[in-house]
Amino acid sequence: MAHDHKLEILRGTVKFKSNTQKIWGVLILLSIVTAVEVVLGIYKPEVLMGKIIGMKILNWIFIILTLVKAYYITWDFMHMRDETKGLRRAVVWTAIFLICYLIFILLQEGGYVEGVYSNGFIKQHGF
Amino acid sequence: MDTTVVNTGTEGKTWGGGNEPLKASYGKMMMWFFILSDALTFSGFLAAYGFSRFKFIDYWPIADEVFTHVPFLHGQELPMIYVAFMTFVLIMSSVTMVLAVDAGHKMQKTKVTWYMFLTIIGGLIFVGSQAWEWATFIKGDFGAVQTKGGNILQFVNAEGERLAIRDFTTSQHSERAQHERKSGLWFVSEGSLPDFTVAEVVKGMEANDDILIRTQMLDEHGHKTVLSREESLSMLKDHGNLVVHGANLHVNEYGSPLFADFFFFITGFHGFHVFSGVVINIIIFFNVIIGTYERRRSYEMVEKVGLYWHFVDLVWVFVFTFFYLV
Numbered sequence: 001m002a003h004d005h006k007l008e009i010l011r012g013t014v015k016f017k018s019n020t021q022k023i024w025g026v027l028i029l030l031s032i033v034t035a036v037e038v039v040l041g042i043y044k045p046e047v048l049m050g051k052i053i054g055m056k057i058l059n060w061i062f063i064i065l066t067l068v069k070a071y072y073i074t075w076d077f078m079h080m081r082d083e084t085k086g087l088r089r090a091v092v093w094t095a096i097f098l099i100c101y102l103i104f105i106l107l108q109e110g111g112y113v114e115g116v117y118s119n120g121f122i123k124q125h126g127f
Numbered sequence: 128m129d130t131t132v133v134n135t136g137t138e139g140k141t142w143g144g145g146n147e148p149l150k151a152s153y154g155k156m157m158m159w160f161f162i163l164s165d166a167l168t169f170s171g172f173l174a175a176y177g178f179s180r181f182k183f184i185d186y187w188p189i190a191d192e193v194f195t196h197v198p199f200l201h202g203q204e205l206p207m208i209y210v211a212f213m214t215f216v217l218i219m220s221s222v223t224m225v226l227a228v229d230a231g232h233k234m235q236k237t238k239v240t241w242y243m244f245l246t247i248i249g250g251l252i253f254v255g256s257q258a259w260e261w262a263t264f265i266k267g268d269f270g271a272v273q274t275k276g277g278n279i280l281q282f283v284n285a286e287g288e289r290l291a292i293r294d295f296t297t298s299q300h301s302e303r304a305q306h307e308r309k310s311g312l313w314f315v316s317e318g319s320l321p322d323f324t325v326a327e328v329v330k331g332m333e334a335n336d337d338i339l340i341r342t343q344m345l346d347e348h349g350h351k352t353v354l355s356r357e358e359s360l361s362m363l364k365d366h367g368n369l370v371v372h373g374a375n376l377h378v379n380e381y382g383s384p385l386f387a388d389f390f391f392f393i394t395g396f397h398g399f400h401v402f403s404g405v406v407i408n409i410i411i412f413f414n415v416i417i418g419t420y421e422r423r424r425s426y427e428m429v430e431k432v433g434l435y436w437h438f439v440d441l442v443w444v445f446v447f448t449f450f451y452l453v
Contacts, residue, residue, distance in 0.1 A: 019229050027222045031215065038211040041191070041452050049349075059453045066448040070441055077225045077437045079430075087149040091159050099170045106174040110181030118185070 006081050009072070026076045033065050158431045162438045165400075169442050172396065173449055176389045186278075186343035188382035189351075190451050196263045210451050213256045214443065217401075220249025221440040228433045231426025236415065239429060243412040246436065250405040257398045264390065267373025271380040272328060274366040279382050281341045282332075283353060290338060292370060296323050296331035325367040332363060343382045390450065397446055400439050407432050 005019045009026065016022035040048070040058060048058040075081040080088055137143035149156060180187050191206040198209070227242035270292035272280045282290040303324070304310075306317045332338050340359035344352040354362060371378040379387035411432050420426045 020226065023222060023225050023229065027218065030218050034211065034214055034218070037448075037452060038207050041207050062448050062452045066444055069444045073221065073437055073441045073444065077221050077440075078434055079228075084148070084150050087151055087156065087159065090149075091163050095163055095166050095170075098167055099174075102167075102170055102174045103177065106178040107181055110178035111184075113182045114184055117182070 004082070005079070009076065022076060026072050030069055030072060033069050037062060037065055152427060154431055155427065155434070158434050162434060165438065166442070169393075169396075169445070172389075172393050173445060176393065176449060179383075179385045179389065183383055183385070185345050186351075186382065187345075188343070188379075188386045189349075193264070193381045193386075194260070194451060196268075198259060207451065209256070209260070210447065213253055213260075214447050216249050216256070217253050217440050217443050220246045220253070221437050223249065224433045224436045228426070228430045231420070231429045234421070234424075234426070236418070236421055239415050239420075239426060240412070243408060243415060243429070247405055247408050247412060250401055250408065250436075254398060254401050254405065257394060257401070261391070261394070264387070265373050265375060267371075267380045269380065270370060270372045272325060272363060272367045273369045273371050273378055274362075275368045276366065277384075278366075279343050279371070279380065280363060280367065281351075281380075283339050283341045285337045285339065287341075287353060292323060292328060292331075292372075295335050295338060296328050298323055299327055299330075321370040322372065323370045325363070325370060328367065328370060329360075329363055332360065393446060394450070397439070397442055400442065404432075404436050404439050408436065 005022070007016045007019065007022050008014065009016075009022065009029070014025060016025055040061065044058060048056065048061065050057050052060060074092075080092070135143070151159075194210060195204045195206045196209065197203070197205045223242045223245040227239050227246065230238035230242060268291065269281065269289045271282075272292075274280060282292065282295075284290055303320065305320050306315065308314075308316055336356070338359070339356060340354045340362055341351050342354065342362075346352055369378070371380045373380055374384075374387040374390075376384070376388055376391065378384055381387075411428055414420060414428065415426075420428060
């Protein structure tokens with residue numbers, strides 16, 4: 001596995017000649033994504049303040065860009081792209097499944113507690 | 128003994144043993160599964176942060192107002208800049224790590240040495256930056272008053288700009304002295320007292336007409352609510368309890384103490400990973416120098432610690448998003 005690297009990223013849109021070149025290419029990609037995040041984080045455009053499924057569009061963008069970064073770090077820096085399907089699925093799907101479950105449970109409950117505080121009879125915060 | 132079975136007759140067949148269906152060595156695979164479990168630990172922490180945030184969604188601190196400092200640039204509000212720098216340093220050291228792994232595959236000892244060295248330097252810069260970030264957060268800047276109910280009251284002028292308590296409050300003589308072991312019960316001690324008492328802050332506020340109080344409550348535009356002058360004064364007099372500066376595990380001048388708790392816990396746990404990553408990298412670095420892997424004819428060890436190092440970077444990407452961006 002060690003010596004044959006798959007040298008395409010973005011579903012074959014970008015092809016590199018060597019592994020070293022691919023590493024620098026992925027660095028550029030990650031830097032661009034981070035720069036976009038930082039610029040959006042500083043200026044917070046008013047257009048992106050609308051809500052989709054209970055969360056600001058801006059926050060959805062941040063989370064999606066983070067997942068994009070995580071994909072390229074795992075696939076190219078950690079060479080997941082070059083591993084066998086079996087290893088890749090054993091690691092990645094286990095993580096994705098359990099993490100989605102955890103996030104759903106905790107955020108759901110957090111939202112519920114907030115609802116009890118603000119609508120229920122429990123006085124949330126007397127100053 | 129003729130009855131002892133020496134050969135099973137299945138050698139070279141699917142169930143004959145010695146198969147590597149995942150085509151990865153034992154060590155590498157176990158590193159992957161360690162990373163998987165560690166990822167779940169971090170997810171647990173971040174999801175717990177999300178839980179608390181959703182629970183207090185209406186008055187969670189705004190990260191842009193908390194982390195505004197950059198070293199050597201005093202008094203300037205530059206949100207995100209320093210943490211973006213830290214992120215870039217960590218990604219960069221991930222790149223040098225993966226270059227070291229690549230050089231290792233080609234058995235180029237000098238290159239591996241140099242790339243490992245750069246990776247270690249990047250890690251040290253990151254850990255140092257995090258220490259600075261912690262120190263700044265603990266020290267605080269404007270100060271605030273905590274109410275009896277645990278809410279945080281901050282001070283602003285008519286334009287909504289933050290005011291520091293020390294700028295409008297003067298310390299007066301107070302009967303209350305810090306308890307020390309030598310002056311009373313030797314087995315009882317307390318931390319240092321706040322610089323000002325709430326009564327002094329009230330005086331300072333009464334002397335300056337344009338000081339208003341900002342509560343943590345977020346309005347529909349996501350801004351903190353500013354009270355009117357009368358409301359501000361009565362709020363401070365009736366509910367003010369403690370002057371707080373900076374953040375620790377009990378109080379947090381920026382808002383909910385939970386924010387500080389999670390910040391210290393999650394970035395601390397991540398910082399500990401970076402630190403141990405640097406230590407492991409240093410060990411491997413010296414192994415490379417003395418030629419251990421050259422003699423072994425394989426630099427797979429570099430690849431394994433590389434996986435760990437990338438994982439640290441991966442976690443940071445998420446911490447960055449959930450603490451600083453979202």
